[in-house]
Amino acid sequence: MNEGKDWARYQNRSTRLVVKLMRILLIGAGGVGDAIVKIAAGRNFFEKLIVSDYDLERAQRSVDWVAQWHPDIPSDKFEAAHIDASDSAKVAELAKKACCDTHSKCRRAEVRAEHLSGCAGRRG
Numbered sequence: 001m002n003e004g005k006d007w008a009r010y011q012n013r014s015t016r017l018v019v020k021l022m023r024i025l026l027i028g029a030g031g032v033g034d035a036i037v038k039i040a041a042g043r044n045f046f047e048k049l050i051v052s053d054y055d056l057e058r059a060q061r062s063v064d065w066v067a068q069w070h071p072d073i074p075s076d077k078f079e080a081a082h083i084d085a086s087d088s089a090k091v092a093e094l095a096k097k098a099c100c101d102t103h104s105k106c107r108r109a110e111v112r113a114e115h116l117s118g119c120a121g122r123r124g
Helices: 031-040 056-069 088-097
Strands: 007-012 015-020 022-027 046-053 078-082
Touching (some): 022 088, 031 046, 046 056
Parallel strands (some): 046 078
Antiparallel strands (some): 007 015
């Protein structure tokens, strides 16, 4: 079992579930995307969140907000990127470059209790 920084442990009575933290590619830093960034700043279920938008300045504003209001968060946890969401090849390229988790990479988590088994995104 990897004990590195990208693993989180969750206790559930007698069973321990170990889940690898996600790397998220957020496409769109408009109203909804910006709200997602602000909510995510207070959560710890992910390793990295890449905020992408066609307008790089808009994505950077969301990242800068996190740095301003959550100075305790490591500066590399949120990153801004330029993306043209209408170009699926570019979206796939950015997701691969950033090692972001995708549904297609999702595998069954290895857990001891059947009721806790589920899909846990992992970089493979």
